[in-house]
Every structure is written in structure tokens, then in C-alpha cells.
Amino acid sequence: MANSLETGTTMRLQKFLARAGMGGRRRCEQMIADGRVQVNGQTIDIMGVQVNPDVDVVTLDGQRVMPPSDEVVIALNKPAGCYTTMRDQVGRFCVADLLPLDRHPSLYHIGRLDRDTTGILLFATDGMLGNALLHPSKHVAKEYIAQVKGSPTEKELERIRAGIEIRRGERYHACAPAEAEILKKLPKHYLEQDSCLQPGEPNTSFVRIVIQEGVKHQVKLMLGAIGHPVVNLHRASFGAISCGSLKQGEWRELAEDEIARLQG
Numbered sequence: 133m134a135n136s137l138e139t140g141t142t143m144r145l146q147k148f149l150a151r152a153g154m155g156g157r158r159r160c161e162q163m164i165a166d167g168r169v170q171v172n173g174q175t176i177d178i179m180g181v182q183v184n185p186d187v188d189v190v191t192l193d194g195q196r197v198m199p200p201s202d203e204v205v206i207a208l209n210k211p212a213g214c215y216t217t218m219r220d221q222v223g224r225f226c227v228a229d230l231l232p233l234d235r236h237p238s239l240y241h242i243g244r245l246d247r248d249t250t251g252i253l254l255f256a257t258d259g260m261l262g263n264a265l266l267h268p269s270k271h272v273a274k275e276y277i278a279q280v281k282g283s284p285t286e287k288e289l290e291r292i293r294a295g296i297e298i299r300r301g302e303r304y305h306a307c308a309p310a311e312a313e314i315l316k317k318l319p320k321h322y323l324e325q326d327s328c329l330q331p332g333e334p335n336t337s338f339v340r341i342v343i344q345e346g347v348k349h350q351v352k353l354m355l356g357a358i359g360h361p362v363v364n365l366h367r368a369s370f371g372a373i374s375c376g377s378l379k380q381g382e383w384r385e386l387a388e389d390e391i392a393r394l395q396g
Contacts, residue, residue, distance in 0.1 A: 142182040145171065148190060150259030152199045153238030157263050168193050197238075204236050205391050206255045207373050211380035212328045216244040216253065230381050231255060242266060242370075243346055250328040251276075251367030252375050254394075265371070265394060266346050268308075272394075275342045275369040276351045277315070277322055279329050280360040283337040284314060288358040292341065298353040307354060311342035325375040327366035336363055 143151075149160035149169070163169055167177045170191045183190060190197045208230060210216070215226040218240065231239055242254040242262035256262050265272050292312040298305050315338040318331050329338070339360075341351055352362045368374060372393045378384065386394075 141186075142184050144179075145169065145176060145181045145183050145190070146179065147260060148183050148185060148199060149192070149197060150263065151257075152190075152197045153240040153257050153259050154192060154197065155240060155259055157260065160259065163192060199238070203261070203391065204239070204257045205261070205386040205394070206231065206236070206239060206383050207370075207375075207378070207386060208253045208255065208383040209326065209375045209378035209380050210245050210250055210253045212248050212250050214381075215247050216241055227253065227255075231383060244348075245367060246349065246352075246365070248328070249365045249367065250380060251325070251365075252370045252373060253367070254370055254373065261395070268345055270396070271344045272371045273342050273344055273369075274346075274367060274371075275340065277318070277327070277329060277366045277368050278339045278341060278351055278355055278362050279333065279336050279364040280339055280355050280362055281336060282360050284339060284355075284358060284360050286314075288360070289314065289339070291358055292354050296354055296357055298347075298350070298357050300348065300353065305347055307347070307350065308343070308345055310344075310354070311340070313340050314338070315340055322366070322368060324377070325366065325368060326379045327375075328364045329366050330364060333363070 146157055146160040146164060150157055154160055161179060164176055167175050169176050171183055172189050185199050213225060215224050217226045218228045220226045227241060233239060236257055238257045239255045240259055240262060242256055243266050245253050264270060289312040292310050295309040296307050298307060318338050343350060351365060355362050373390060
């Protein structure tokens with residue numbers, strides 16, 4: 133590999149890829165290990181190689197990877213029926229169809245929402261930021277409003293508050309204690325978030341849940357475990373960021389102070 137020039141700041145290759153929005157640290161390390169990354173024309177398959185973003189040419193699967201000049205974070209109110217993926221091989225409706233990728237091609241989703249779930253979903257040009265926000269040690273609160281079958285009792289919700297065990301396939305996961313409360317009436321600000329929630333649907337009720345983990349299908353599995361399957365699910369906020377006045381499918385760039393609050 134040609135040596136980097138001494139100008140500019142060097143960083144590890146996996147960090148460069150993450151900052152360019154190619155994914156979290158572990159995913160970027162796997163890309164390197166798989167031999168998909170080249171630096172100045174030479175395939176790199178070991179960790180720890182340093183690159184200079186101002187000089188070195190980095191490619192992934194033959195396509196040049198450029199780090200963003202400025203950190204950009206975007207909030208999207210994900211609509212129902214939309215897949216959380218940046219590249220869908222069979223042309224399904226996905227979040228990439230809604231975002232300004234012409235201006236920010238390195239945007240990458242911070243976590244995921246199920247296809248039928250609406251609500252706040254964040255994207256960043258810095259993959260390391262996304263990886264940090266999803267780590268359990270960060271304790272970022274994620275608020276959900278679930279429309280469920282029936283009406284949970286306080287005794288049932290107490291199981292969630294105490295830390296319920298859920299089953300995912302053949303494995304079990306002990307969830308951390310979470311906030312859980314029945315909403316006798318859906319507050320106006322939730323209705324204004326333009327969600328999949330359907331007030332007035334017979335034999336359903338609304339439950340507000342706040343978790344700090346990111347286990348796949350966690351909220352659905354938690355409520356299913358107490359006997360109240362989820363009919364519709366909406367993520368109302370991620371940390372201090374909410375949908376606000378965004379309609380389904382709309383997005384906005386976060387201000388510097390909002391990004392700072394996310395980073396803590």
C-alpha cells in the first residue's frame with residue numbers, strides 16, 4: 133500500500149468506513165475481513181491500518197468511499213409499509229426512497245424499525261455516532277406508543293416494569309426494567325405525529341413504553357408476553373428527538389444543539 137502523506141489527520145480504516153456511513157464499527161470490520169476494502173488499490177483484510185482521509189483513496193466493492201465533510205443527522209417519520217434499508221435488492225419501498233441521498237450519500241440508519249412501525253428514525257453520516265447511540269451503556273431512552281389487543285392490567289404492566297423475559301426463537305432475553313403505562317386517552321401530541329395508531333378501533337388500548345435497549349422486536353415481544361399482542365406500533369421519540377410536526381415520510385436535519393444533546 134502506498135504510504136499516506138503526513139498532512140492531515142489519520143484514522144483507523146474501520147473508523148473511516150464508519151464515519152462515511154458504511155455501518156457500525158463491527159460491520160465495517162467485517163467488510164475489511166471479507167476483503168471488500170481497498171486502500172490506494174491494495175486490498176486490506178487486517179485491522180488497524182491507518183488512512184489519511186485527505187489523501188488516501190478507499191474503495192468498498194470497487195466504489196470509492198468518501199467521508200462526509202460535515203456531520204449530518206436526519207430525523208425521519210418513517211411511514212408504515214416502508215423497509216429500514218438503504219439498498220433493497222428487489223425494489224421494495226424503503227427509507228432510501230425518502231432521504232436526500234443525492235446531497236448526503238453516506239447517510240446510514242441508526243437502528244431499525246419494523247416495516248409496519250411508524251415514527252422517529254434517525255440517520256447519520258457518521259456511523260460511529262450511530263453505533264454509540266445504540267450501545268446499551270449510552271442509556272438512550274426510546275419511547276413507543278403501542279396499540280394492543282385488550283387492555284393490560286397494572287399487574288401485567290408491572291412485569292414489564294420489573295424486567296420481563298422474552299423469547300426470540302430458541303433463545304430467551306431478560307429485558308431491563310422499562311417504563312410502562314396504560315393511556316386512558318391518546319394525548320393530542322401523539323395524534324399530531326401522524327402515526328399508524330388508530331383511535332376508536334374496537335377491543336384495543338394504548339400503552340406507552342420507554343426502553344433503553346435495542347433488541348429486535350422488543351416492544352412487540354414484551355407486550356405479547358403479557359398476553360396483549362401489538363396491533364400497531366409507533367416510536368414517538370429517540371432520546372430528546374421526536375417526530376414533532378413531521379408527517380409520515382417527511383424528514384428534517386437536526387440542528388447542532390440537537391446533535392449535541394443526542395451525544396450527551
